Amino acid sequence: MPDLKKRIAPEYRWLPHPLMTLTLLIIWLLLMNTISFAHILLGTFLGTIIPWFTNRFWPERPQISNPVLLLRFFFSPFLFDIIVANITVVRLMLQPDISKLTPGFIQIPLDTDDPMVISILASVISLTPGTVSSEVYLKERLLIVHSIDVPDPEAAVQTIKTRYEKPLKEIFLC
Amino acid sequence: MLKTAISIAFIMMVIAQLLNLYRLFKGPSLPDRILALDTMYIDAIALFILLGIYFTTTTTYFEAALIIAVMGFISTVATCKYLMRGDIVE
Amino acid sequence: MTIFIEFIVSFFLVLGAFFALAGSIGSYRLPDFFSRLHGPTKSTTLGVGSMAVASAIYFSFQSGRISLHEVLITLFLFITAPISAHFLAKAALHQRLHQKKEGTEKIS
DSSP, rough: OOOOHHHHHHGGGGOHHHHHHHHHHHHHHHHHHHHOOHHHHHHHHHHHHHHHHTTOOOOOOOOOOOOOHHHHHHHIOOOOOHHHHHHHHHHHSSOOOGGOOOOEEEOOHHHHHHHHHHHHHHHHHHHHHEEEEEEEEHHHHHEEESSSSOOHHHHHHHHIIIIIIHHHHHTOOO | HHHHHHHHHHHHHHHHHHHHHHHHHHSSSSSHHHHHHHHHHHHHHHHHHHHHHHHTTTTTHHHHHHHHHHHHHHHHHHHHHHHHOOOSSS | OOOOHHHHHHHHHHHHHHHHHHHHHHHOOOOHHHHHHHHHIIIIOOOOOOHHHHHHHHHHHHHOOOOOHHHHHHHHHHHHHHHHHHHHHHHHHHHHHHTTOTTTTTOO
């Protein structure tokens, strides 16, 4: 267990998580459904106060190398894949002969130890249809994924590694 | 046209809820039943959104949908944790 | 409220209902639990998310000012869906291991 105090750099003592402050402000404005000045002030106040109290649970900040890359990842493989692959899965589920499907587990060897990257990767895999991440073995660096239709497990592993894991590793610097 | 679309969507959602109900009663294992409950609360959100568009004057339906979303997620996680550990609070 | 906006809202509503229905049909038809997990967690999430977007568009044009708070539901569903799917899968694996009394064997 690393020393928690060392992780909080002094320049972040007053604003421990700038991104979290911004997210909380946006969520507050969405919840109130206005952009009046009073609510921006209140949202900023809440966004500053809540990270103070939850700082102990989040000692480290994610290291994002390039926000543009993150945005591109969000649109190009992620959102696009959700829509396209959902249509594929719906077609698979509505086909008349359902016994043609070959569901099975596949094992993905992970290249990283970072819990942030692993959890984001697992969430992305779960959201893109056809695959649900079901178990992580941290010591063996294995991610067990259930797929609804895998005629070729090797190719599926390669696709996931090149399509999602590599960009995520570039974005989060590890 | 909008009223027709809402009716069609409503009928589809009700059929979906009935299928979930079938899975809830039939489902051979406990995770199946939890999955059916999970799907049912998401579909209930959809029904509330449809009602909110149909009765435009009030935002109560939106608030109900948001509360169902929060509570449903927590209940799913709590039930799964109970199934795994036999205990919710450790 | 033009006819064009009405068309877009109707389209999103019916599309969302279709995806949600497809997810439920998947959970009705598919043979084993892990296959059933795919339908509800993703098709239904996408469907309800699309309906919430339709609601946001409708209220923005109906009241004349931007009303985006339905997007919050979409956001929340998309964040929580993988987590609950993961929990369900873990619970099912745990139960299966428990039934087979093979605590040490890994699934392959």
